[in-house]
Amino acid sequence: MLTIRLQRGGRTHMPIYTIVAADSRKPRDGRFSEKLGQYNPHLSEGEVLNVKADRIKELLATGATISDTVKSLLKRNKVTLN
Template sequence: MSVKIRLKRIGRKHKPIYHIVVSDSRSPRDGKFIEKLGTYNPHIDPPSIVLKMENSVSWLMRGAQPTDTVRSIFSKNGVLLKKHLLEGVKKGALTIEECQKKFDTWYKKYKI
């Protein structure tokens, strides 16, 4: 079974809000899903993004493939960086403390 991390559309007509969900790639866009990872509201300035960081990283480490839009959201929120650093820990290039320190410095620099 191929697992995707993608957007599930909810909300009114012309005012969509999206849930970021993990689902089977064969299920329809607004169909059944495995787990909800967060929400994305593009209609406010700046867009509102609420994520469960640890669950998102966990699914990426298990091999779930994000869609292009979700990949962009994850990149802006540091989920892909966290996954990259944890891969380095798994291979022995970093310790968990170094990983957390690098992520914290990135978070302070690029997140408000």
């Protein structure tokens, strides 16, 4: 099953997360099928999240699931998926 989730990158104590569409059976930082955005918790509030909202909507319509963390990030940054 395809899952939209975070993949950790960056360096020690300075993480940068990539929002990816990956098979739920793959490891967190393993192979993914598509890069959908980026989350940097160290930037100011308006610059924290870059995301392809239209592509996420398409994937959700085809049956992909979204992780709770990504869902709360999108909600906090007022990205609508409806």
